[in-house]
Amino acid sequence: MSVDVPAPEAARTPADTSALLRVEGLTRHFMVSGTRIDVLHDCTFEVARGEVVAIVGQSGSGKSTLLNILGLLDKPSSGTYTFDGVETTRLGEGRRSRLRGEGIGFVFQQFHLLERRSALANVGVPMVLGGVPVLRRRSRARELLESVGLGHRLNSHPHQLSGGEQQRVALARALSREPALILADEPTGALDAASSGMIMDELLGQAERRGAAVVVVTHDPKVAKRADRVVELVEGRTR
Ligand SMILES: Nc1ncnc2c1ncn2[C@@H]1O[C@H](COP(=O)(O)OP(=O)(O)O)[C@@H](O)[C@H]1O
Ligand SMILES: [Mg+2]
Known part of the structure; x- marks a missing residue:
C-alpha cells in the first residue's frame, strides 16, 4: 500500500521568516x-525559514553532536529543541522519526550512498520510506537528478561517479521530500572548489526558492562566507 506525499505547506515560502527551529539551554554529555x-x-539559537546558518568550530567542539540533535537522530541531555512548533525532547521514537522523515534532509561529508544501487535508486530511498508510489518516485528522482546536473547519470553507480557527482546525488536524495530543514555536516569537506561551489549554490537555492532552512557545518571560510549567519561553537557553547 502506498500513500501520496502531501504537497508542501503554503507556510513554507521565502516570505515566511518565522523560526523553524529553536534550541534553548541545550546540553549533551x-x-x-x-x-x-x-x-x-x-x-541557544534559532534558525528561521529561508535562512542559511553555518556552524563553525574546532575539531571535537561538538558540531556533529549538535547537528545530530537538530536532525532528531540524538537527544540532548537537557534543554529544549523546538522544531516546526513542536518541542521534541519528550516525544517518542515514532513521532520523532516521522518528523525527521517529513521535515529534515541530511547530507554528510562521506555521501553515504548505497554502493550497489544506481543514482536514481539512491535518490528514491527517502521516498520509499515515505510511501511514494514507484512511478512517481522514479519520475521525481529523475527530475531531482536533472536539477543537480546529473540527468545523464541516472543509472550510474556511486563508484562510477566523481566525489562531486556523488555529493550531488546525496543532495538530490536529501531534497526528495522537500524538507523544511536541510542539515549538512561538512558537505564540501571532501570536494574540490568547483564541486564545493555547486553544492553551496544548490543549498542556497533551496533557501531562496522554497524557504528551506539550511544548517551547514563547515571548516571552509568560503562556505561560511556564503551563509546568512555564522554560529561558532567554542568549548561547547554557541556564540
Ligand atoms: N557517542 C559518543 N560517545 C562518547 N563521546 C562522543 C560521542 N559522540 C561524540 N563524542 C565526543 O564529543 C566530542 C565532540 O564530537 P563531535 O560532535 O563529533 O565534534 P566535531 O563534529 O565538532 O568535530 C568529541 O570529543 C567526541 O569524542
Ligand atoms: Mg564533525
Whole structure:
C-alpha cells in the first residue's frame, strides 16, 4: 500500500521568516567508562525559514553532536529543541522519526550512498520510506537528478561517479521530500572548489526558492562566507 506525499505547506515560502527551529539551554554529555564527558554546555539559537546558518568550530567542539540533535537522530541531555512548533525532547521514537522523515534532509561529508544501487535508486530511498508510489518516485528522482546536473547519470553507480557527482546525488536524495530543514555536516569537506561551489549554490537555492532552512557545518571560510549567519561553537557553547 502506498500513500501520496502531501504537497508542501503554503507556510513554507521565502516570505515566511518565522523560526523553524529553536534550541534553548541545550546540553549533551556522554558517559565513557564511568566518566562523564561534557560536549555541549549551553547552546541557544534559532534558525528561521529561508535562512542559511553555518556552524563553525574546532575539531571535537561538538558540531556533529549538535547537528545530530537538530536532525532528531540524538537527544540532548537537557534543554529544549523546538522544531516546526513542536518541542521534541519528550516525544517518542515514532513521532520523532516521522518528523525527521517529513521535515529534515541530511547530507554528510562521506555521501553515504548505497554502493550497489544506481543514482536514481539512491535518490528514491527517502521516498520509499515515505510511501511514494514507484512511478512517481522514479519520475521525481529523475527530475531531482536533472536539477543537480546529473540527468545523464541516472543509472550510474556511486563508484562510477566523481566525489562531486556523488555529493550531488546525496543532495538530490536529501531534497526528495522537500524538507523544511536541510542539515549538512561538512558537505564540501571532501570536494574540490568547483564541486564545493555547486553544492553551496544548490543549498542556497533551496533557501531562496522554497524557504528551506539550511544548517551547514563547515571548516571552509568560503562556505561560511556564503551563509546568512555564522554560529561558532567554542568549548561547547554557541556564540
Ligand atoms: N557517542 C559518543 N560517545 C562518547 N563521546 C562522543 C560521542 N559522540 C561524540 N563524542 C565526543 O564529543 C566530542 C565532540 O564530537 P563531535 O560532535 O563529533 O565534534 P566535531 O563534529 O565538532 O568535530 C568529541 O570529543 C567526541 O569524542
Ligand atoms: Mg564533525
